[in-house]
Amino acid sequence: MDKRIxxxxxEEDILNLYMDVLRDAGFDVDGAENGKEAxxxxxxxxxxxxxxDIRMPVMDGIETLARLLEKKKDVKVIINTAYGSYKDNxxxxxxxxxxxxxxxxxxxxxxxxxxxxx
Amino acid sequence: xxxxxxxxxxxxxxxxxxxxxxxxxxxxxxxxxxxEGLAFNRAFLYENKGGVLSLRMKIGxxxxxxxxxxxxxxxxxxxxxxxxxxxxEEKTFxxxxxxxxxxxxxxxxxGFFDDGPVKIEKPEELPDAFKRVIDYxxxxxxxxRGENHxxxxxxxxxxxxRDPITETDIRTLELYAALASNVIERTILFEKLQKKQDExxxxxxxxQEYHNRVLKLExxxxxxxxxxxxxxxxxxxxxxxxxxSELLYRSKDLPPxxxxxxxxxxxxxxxxxxxxxxxxxxxxxxxxxIKKLKVKVxxxxxxxxxxxxxxxxxxxxxxxxxxxxxxxxxPSLLEHAxxxxxxxxxxxxxxxxxxxxxxxxxxxxxxxLFKDNGPGIPPEMLKNxxxxxxxxxxxxxxxxLAITKKIILLHNGRIEVESEQGKGTTVSVYLPQRGGGxxx
Numbered sequence: 001m002d003k004r005i006x007x008x009x010x011e012e013d014i015l016n017l018y019m020d021v022l023r024d025a026g027f028d029v030d031g032a033e034n035g036k037e038a039x040x041x042x043x044x045x046x047x048x049x050x051x052x053d054i055r056m057p058v059m060d061g062i063e064t065l066a067r068l069l070e071k072k073k074d075v076k077v078i079i080n081t082a083y084g085s086y087k088d089n090x091x092x093x094x095x096x097x098x099x100x101x102x103x104x105x106x107x108x109x110x111x112x113x114x115x116x117x118x
Numbered sequence: 119x120x121x122x123x124x125x126x127x128x129x130x131x132x133x134x135x136x137x138x139x140x141x142x143x144x145x146x147x148x149x150x151x152x153x154e155g156l157a158f159n160r161a162f163l164y165e166n167k168g169g170v171l172s173l174r175m176k177i178g179x180x181x182x183x184x185x186x187x188x189x190x191x192x193x194x195x196x197x198x199x200x201x202x203x204x205x206x207e208e209k210t211f212x213x214x215x216x217x218x219x220x221x222x223x224x225x226x227x228x229g230f231f232d233d234g235p236v237k238i239e240k241p242e243e244l245p246d247a248f249k250r251v252i253d254y255x256x257x258x259x260x261x262x263r264g265e266n267h268x269x270x271x272x273x274x275x276x277x278x279x280r281d282p283i284t285e286t287d288i289r290t291l292e293l294y295a296a297l298a299s300n301v302i303e304r305t306i307l308f309e310k311l312q313k314k315q316d317e318x319x320x321x322x323x324x325x326q327e328y329h330n331r332v333l334k335l336e337x338x339x340x341x342x343x344x345x346x347x348x349x350x351x352x353x354x355x356x357x358x359x360x361x362x363s364e365l366l367y368r369s370k371d372l373p374p375x376x377x378x379x380x381x382x383x384x385x386x387x388x389x390x391x392x393x394x395x396x397x398x399x400x401x402x403x404x405x406x407x408i409k410k411l412k413v414k415v416x417x418x419x420x421x422x423x424x425x426x427x428x429x430x431x432x433x434x435x436x437x438x439x440x441x442x443x444x445x446x447x448x449p450s451l452l453e454h455a456x457x458x459x460x461x462x463x464x465x466x467x468x469x470x471x472x473x474x475x476x477x478x479x480x481x482x483x484x485x486x487l488f489k490d491n492g493p494g495i496p497p498e499m500l501k502n503x504x505x506x507x508x509x510x511x512x513x514x515x516x517x518x519l520a521i522t523k524k525i526i527l528l529h530n531g532r533i534e535v536e537s538e539q540g541k542g543t544t545v546s547v548y549l550p551q552r553g554g555g556x557x558x
Contacts, residue, residue: 011354024369082350102353103359
């Protein structure tokens with residue numbers, strides 16, 4: 001199916017976990033540790049979906065999201081954060097889904113599959 | 119007239135020292151009856167209370183014998199007028215119910231209060247309104263007038279020595295009426311002022327109480343901050359542990375012997391997630407959902423929840439509810455608060471013991487008592503009982519009593535802990551019966 005996903009997450013262990021889980025589910029996955037790095041990768045490669053943390057150093061998730069959407073309007077974005085408090089805003093930012101960080105990888109994989117229609 | 123002026127001058131000096139109504143009225147009447155004063159036998163003061171003149175105070179003997187006895191006693195003592203008036207400062211007054219006589223102002227002749235004192239010598243001269251209250255003639259009726267309204271009436275006579283009431287007496291009474299009115303009006307103003315001051319003081323106390331309550335709650339929003347940081351800090355490591363164990367659990371490469379072990383890790387991570395989720399629920403929704411609760415039913419239910427724990431630890435749980443009290447509170451929050459208290463007792467009773475739960479009404483509050491006969495709490499610990507994350511236990515966050523206190527405060531209640539080492543601990547929770555939240 002060759003869908004390509006970019007995981008943007010400053011916590012290295014979480015980044016590796018998500019990349020492992022999504023690869024295991026059959027996706028082509030890249031990682032970035034902050035928004036700036038994400039935009040650089042986004043310029044070089046085509047991605048179908050981005051999993052985005054909000055609280056990150058260098059460039060936070062909200063700004064990153066706006067810049068990503070400037071580059072590619074139809075990219076699917078899942079906000080993935082430890083904070084429940086942004087939940088009311090994510091649609092206005094242009095994201096497609098909002099997940100609170102949890103140990104349920106099934107939830108994450110299902111949401112990715114749902115958005116990518118696979 | 120000079121002598122009369124001098125008398126009035128002396129009396130006036132004394133009267134103006136009194137601000138308390140009873141004391142001032144006593145002085146007014148004493149000066150009227152004192153030999154050195156205006157020297158009448160009896161003086162009655164009727165006060166205007168909302169259109170009714172009612173007897174407020176009376177000075178003078180009941181019978182002739184009493185009158186002469188009193189006069190003789192007074193003449194033996196070397197007291198002057200000022201001393202006599204000063205004695206009013208220590209007196210207490212109350213009228214026997216039979217003496218409370220009232221005159222409706224409607225029956226008082228028009229313009230009565232605009233004129234000066236009147237001398238009544240014959241029964242037919244007596245206005246109807248005063249017929250019931252005047253039992254001896256001649257008498258003088260002295261209207262007292264404030265700035266814009268009648269203050270009352272003084273009635274004087276010489277029932278026992280039968281002296282006449284002279285024109286000089288009437289003129290002196292006219293001046294005296296002005297003085298007395300002035301003094302009475304001042305006491306009324308003073309009373310009003312005092313009442314306002316009491317109201318202000320009460321309002322101030324209430325404000326202070328409210329301020330303290332707000333301060334306390336503010337501390338708990340600080341707790342909320344800490345807990346919320348805590349929750350977010352924990353979410354990441356739990357996600358990693360749970361995520362990887364889930365990944366392993368699904369992996370085809372995992373040897374079957376390791377499967378139950380990985381499953382245990384996964385379950386544990388999920389459990390941790392539930393704990394922090396519950397905690398975040400607590401700090402997120404502090405508005406209690408108030409319902410009417412029956413103490414007995416509620417406490418029996420709580421005790422039933424602890425059944426297994428107490429039996430395993432050989433603890434006897436005694437429930438004593440004096441009467442079936444009803445109150446308003448948030449059942450789930452209070453369950454949480456009370457279970458925290460009871461679980462602390464259970465933990466303290468390592469070698470078994472007795473926990474007593476009591477409930478009774480106290481000053482309009484519902485008082486819950488949780489007593490154990492455990493080892494007690496060391497004094498240095500007692501100080502830090504409600505400080506979040508302050509714990510000596512191997513397990514737990516040290517949030518138990520902090521959250522309990524927060525819940526009790528949300529119900530406008532209070533919690534007190536008394537502990538004696540070697541004897542046990544008593545936790546008292548006071549909740550207002552009508553509940554505390556917005557819905558209460």
